[in-house]
Amino acid sequence: MCRHFLCSPLAKAQMSNDNIFREVDEELRSDRMRRFWQQFGPYVIGAAVAIVLLVAINEGWAWWQNSRAAASSDRLYAALELADGGDTQAAQAALEELAATGSGGYPTLARFREAGLLAASGDAAAAIAAYDALATSESNPRLRELALVMAGNLLVDAGTLEEVESRVAAIAVEGNPLRNAAREAIGLAQVKAGETTGAQATFEAILNDPLTQNSQRQRAGFYLAQLLAQGDIDPEAEAAGEAGEPTPQAPAEGEVPAAE
Numbered sequence: 001m002c003r004h005f006l007c008s009p010l011a012k013a014q015m016s017n018d019n020i021f022r023e024v025d026e027e028l029r030s031d032r033m034r035r036f037w038q039q040f041g042p043y044v045i046g047a048a049v050a051i052v053l054l055v056a057i058n059e060g061w062a063w064w065q066n067s068r069a070a071a072s073s074d075r076l077y078a079a080l081e082l083a084d085g086g087d088t089q090a091a092q093a094a095l096e097e098l099a100a101t102g103s104g105g106y107p108t109l110a111r112f113r114e115a116g117l118l119a120a121s122g123d124a125a126a127a128i129a130a131y132d133a134l135a136t137s138e139s140n141p142r143l144r145e146l147a148l149v150m151a152g153n154l155l156v157d158a159g160t161l162e163e164v165e166s167r168v169a170a171i172a173v174e175g176n177p178l179r180n181a182a183r184e185a186i187g188l189a190q191v192k193a194g195e196t197t198g199a200q201a202t203f204e205a206i207l208n209d210p211l212t213q214n215s216q217r218q219r220a221g222f223y224l225a226q227l228l229a230q231g232d233i234d235p236e237a238e239a240a241g242e243a244g245e246p247t248p249q250a251p252a253e254g255e256v257p258a259a260e
Helices: 009-084 088-101 106-120 124-137 141-158 161-168 179-192 196-208 214-229 235-243
Strands: none
Touching: 009 088, 009 106, 088 106, 106 124, 106 141, 124 141, 141 161, 141 179, 161 179, 179 196, 179 214, 196 214
16 A cells, blocks of 8 residues: 555646646747747857858958968068179069068068168168158158168268268167167267267267167277277366366476476
8 A cells, every 4th residue: 555645646636737837837938949049040140150250251361461471571581592692683673572562571671671782782872762761651660760770870971960960869869779879870970070079978878878789889999999099089188077177288388387
């Protein structure tokens, strides 16, 4: 004889009702899901397709850009090999084409290298014009400053002190990474112009800069030693001026200096 509660007719009826309610609830949920999917399903599918398309387009664009950059890199190295082999005209033609049709940063590299080839061939005016054009057109401020420094270096021999300073004076300031390269160009232009006192101060600014590279420090020291050997600067007069002492004057002709 079944004495358990589950064996009673009431329990069986309760279980049957629970099953019916569960089935009805599941049916209602399914019906709501069907209506929801019928209403919003196309939008969900469209959004998923759009996401897939965006990812595919982005990946395709990245692949295309990388392939173009790789091709530009190969063209740049081919032009450099032509230049190293002595075929300057062919190298310049290849660099001009790369500057016009290349991808990424390679057109800028090509224009810098083309200006360098012009300078190496002795056409300083064309090289200066090319660097000036780079300084005008480049959006990167450091590349603009580099072009100005390169033009200033060429103008040390091919131009005047004013032309050099017009390019690099604003770069030869504390905090600029290219300040000592700009100072070196100004100092050399000052020597050429006969302004040896200004040149001495410029080269000493390079020596006193704690971030000066060893090669730049050595060159600045050499320039100062050369000026000293030529008698263009007087370190004793400079030391006296720094100490606040008057510079001793040479006695006039026929005058006997007073004994101390």
